[in-house]
Amino acid sequence: MKPVPIRYLRATTVDEAVTALARYGLDAKVLAGGQSLMPMLNMRLARPQVVVDINEIRDLMEIRYDPNARQLVVGALVRHQQLLESSLVHAHQPLLSAAARYIGHWAIRNRGTIGGSVVHHDPSAEWPLVTACLGAEFHVQGPQGRRVIPAADFFVTYLTTAVQAGELLTAVVIPCLGPGESWGFQEYARRHGDFALAAAAVTVTLSDGVVTAARIAVGGVADRPVVLSEVTQHVVGQAPTAQLEVQLGQWVYDAVNPLAESPDEQAYKRDIAAVLVRRAFRQAINRQPAGQ
Amino acid sequence: MRLQGQEQIEAPIQTVFTSLTDPRVLSKTLPGLQSLEPTDANTYRARLSVGIAAVRGAFDGMLILRELEPPTAYALYMTARGAGGVVEVTLRVHLAEDANSVTRIEYTGEAALSGVWAALGSRMASGVAQTLIRQFFTALRQEVRSLASAATS
Amino acid sequence: MVDASNLVGQSVRRKEDVRLLTGHGQFVDDISLPGMLYAAVLRSPYPHARIRSVDVSGALRLDGVEAVITGDDAQQLGKPMAVTLDLFTKVPTIYPLAVNKVRYVGEPVAAVAATSREVAEDAVELIVVDYEPLPPIVSIEDAEQPTSLLYEEWGHNRQLDWQFQVGDVGSALAGADVVISEDFPHHRYTGVPLESRVCLADYRPGQGALTVWMSTQAPHQCRTLFAQSLGLPEHQITVIAPDVGGGFGTKLQINAELIPVLLSIKSGRPVKWTEDRYENLVSGVHTRDYVCHLEVGFRRDGTMTGVKASLVGNLGCDGTCDAAGTAALLVAAAYLPGPYHVPAFGVDVVGYVTNKAPYGAYRGYGKDIANYPMERLMEMAAEKLHIDPLELRRRNVIQPDEYPYQQISGPLYDSGDYPAMIAKAREVLDYENFRRQQDETRREGKYLGIGFAAMLEPSGAAVPNGIFNGYEPATVRMTPEGQFLVFTGNQDIGQGIETTLAQVAASQFGVSVDDVRVVFGDTNAVPYGLGSFSSRGATYAVSAVHRASVQLANKLKRIAANILEASAADLVFTQGAVEVAGVPSRRLTLQELGNKVYLWPGPYGTVPPGDDPDLQATETFMGPRVRWQPDEQGRINLYTTHPTGIYAAIVEVDPELGDVRLRRFVVIHDAGVIINPLIAEAQVVGGVVQGMGGALWEELRYDEEGQFLSGDLTSYLLPTAPEIPDVEVYHFVSPSPFTPLGTKGMGEGGTIPTPAAILNAVNDALRPLNVFLNDLPITPQKVRAALRQAGH
């Protein structure tokens, strides 16, 4: 398991990286944390001619809180563990901290980056799910300049995103938790640290005992994270009763259409998508401040 | 790995069917195609260089169109060999035209991977396959459009 | 039992750990030779195909490529692969690189030696093979139809076919009050050593000598197999196994290891092959993969009337040359009656070849196959008979005063006390209380289950016709400076023999384990012994080392007595010296003794008449009760010792997700006299974890077309620490009457009963939901499918 012959380039600025990427196009790959790319190189599934290492680009390493826009600006090179431990993240979008805990193991989280995860786009991965759920924006720079891609357009299909050859993802901008908004995150994997069989991210805003807004997304059941907006519409305006939870499970069950290798697998993914959303919803409700 | 999908092309069924089975059109629309040489009736030798997401590779293979029932159905069989193994694709394709002269294409089939790809790559393979199919139809749509405009001009 | 001084039985810290844990171990991959080349292997993408042609010209043109070999070279430079083991089997004629056809995905077709592994892998991609695919034989059903044949010359796909019966099973079942009958399928899984197979071959054409460094459990047998597979004189071959990073049975043959050897012969340079994880999973040996149909008759009181079984194994492409697994099915057949009184017994065994990877050995070697169906069936019977599962076992087990016990199927059991272990299990589990708790938590929607399996671990095999024979020599030597060397053919593969064998020897000489060095893994240095398999260490190697140590100790005493002008009978070894008991002033340190014999003054005058100055002794242990000559009922006995146990798993099932959590795992274990409790417990726990892996996660999957789907450790799921509860181990000691120290080999016990215990626990948990699972591994998807079918 050794890669094909590869030229290794190291960029220290975004411009340098973009120049190199533009020059080699499809033949170049960005190297971030390497936790997905390196195995693919070693197994010769990825066979680029050039690897552009972005690990020394300081501008991509920061998490910033923008109080006016109420959003977190997360540099593409921010490591999973950094997000897990960040007090800014914990204070403003704790759903991220909760999800980060489920990514692989400590060693992987120390190297792997949010940018690498979303661009790699394994549809079972946590960051695609959470960023899709929260409606994040993706900042990309390429030979034609910069552009911003909304989450709804970013994840195309397995291992494919709207980022084009020659482009570099520079930051992920994530809305913060709003007032009255609470969250739930549930994931089920075969073993600790494995990619999810399925996962659910939920946010709920309650007012006067009624759901006024919600976001519901499921990962691991399709070729990209699935944002269940229609299900959300059923939920809004309702009181979060036990009965609603049961209904919610059914709605999710009906709404997802998992890609699977066998009818059993498909039925299984449906089952657990429903269960995980229900449990995440309950978690979110339980997190509401008392009195709601 | 199951392959399944639907596409629409705004052209009459006969045009679409002809394009789908015409090597000159295929050589412009198959993603990454580098050469397509006929070796027999409806049988071609194909060389492809495919690059999707992180996956890139050169393939050498055969493309066979059979069970042709113009203009409503045909089957496509393709094998491609690369460094990591062999991909074998079998697709049944059905066409139907609606009242607005839009042709709906439905395909179902299997892609079988072998060797290292089967053991290591199946997680990404379905993504790669879906993306390639999408690219193909995007290119085909364009090609049909330009054929149509060439015919009218 | 002989009086061993107090080192036997102590949890001495492992001597080897300082080296291994500080990164100073030396594995084959750490060794480099001048001019060394690196090998890479081209493997078949097809499960079954004829090879029309192989074109290596592209590879040969690549810079850095020094040699390329194909099946043709394998035929010209070598011979068909030697047989590892042949008991009632058909043996195919095969080579380490495919000749004419490929038989499984991952089979080596060609190989390259180049100046780096990278270049070698580049070159492999340039080899063009023209295949004509043949219909794949994947399942047992495929193999039964002779429409496609793995070995055309056989005319069928049966590699093994054997029947055995004692007593009238038909009437025994007919006369039973209840007969339980079920098919128990078991999936394919295997041992996954941290260190994959690695082999460095250095063929010196000048001397006609071959030196092979390899990661193996059995260096001597490998030397012989190399000689036979290459047609080289054996005395010109040296096999060296340095530190070995785990074996679990998977390193008990040569197959791919012949490839670097052939490349070295062809290139005249040393060639190293380091197997990568994909190669190890796709072509390292596989095991299990069988269906056992079992019928057991019971009287209403729960006692058995008879056992009838039919065992069908899916052997992959071969289990006789490519690997040594076929006989596992025979071991299974002999041990199906397990620890129970079985008045009548009959079994049919068939092994089919299919287009899957070779069938080899893995912790258990058939004892697991004997255990799984029977222990699953016992819990089904308990339910049917309305008898508690522990009680049902208690009513059938062999009683402590019946040992040595002649089992109906041939084996002679040495010792044990199942009733006491069952009682202990009840106590440790607080069993009655657990049942109450189980009822209560079910009402809260929480599904707890408990499952049991009795364990019987035949250890120390002596199998005729092959590399798994039963004898073991050891040489113990004292140096002129008064330290000791133990030379053993046993192989350290991580199981701790550097410490345990040192404990056994040190005990005889009154020295610490640090004064004893265990030498192993070099066929030029140690006597022809049989390495590590079948948990034979504490049966064979320990006994041989003990006897050789006793013999040497006696010689040292005679010489010391001569020097000290005392009687040898009055001398004792203590604290690095030999002295007249009770008279510490009349003593010689072992250093003084060694010096006197060898140097100052030397042997004349110090060594008494009738003795010589060669301060070493060699003893060879043979199993005293092994019997290959069939008795009047055709029965033989291969194993010398038999650890026993009662295992219990407590699981919690989340019916909504299909999740199975292991909550408690209790092992009541008896392996006779324990040399080192720390090491023994680690053996049990390690084995249990591998059994848990097989029960819940690990699976070598093939699709219907014979494509292999588990080529990395994200698809072949090994258990990791967070999944594993503390394994609670309780030891009993029933000394074996058949070994000098009362010890019993005990490396496999943990793996054998664990899958049955866990699946029994899951079925116990889900019983109120009317769900019965019968498939391994127990995946969440399967649990949900069963629940869905039952309407949940």
Ligand SMILES: Cc1cc2nc3c(=O)[nH]c(=O)nc-3n(C[C@H](O)[C@H](O)[C@H](O)COP(=O)(O)OP(=O)(O)OC[C@H]3O[C@@H](n4cnc5c(N)ncnc54)[C@H](O)[C@@H]3O)c2cc1C
């Ligand atoms: C054992 C193991 C377990 C794991 N478990 C999980 C898990 O449970 N959940 C999970 O989500 N992930 C898991 N991962 C994957 C891990 O999170 C990776 O870190 C992540 O998928 C990729 O991030 P990276 O920084 O390592 O990217 P790399 O591997 O360096 O790159 C991945 C891909 O993204 C591209 N890329 C990277 N950065 C950029 C950029 N800024 N702009 C454009 N393209 C870019 C690369 O070219 C490459 O194609 C696991 C990995 C391992 C090895």
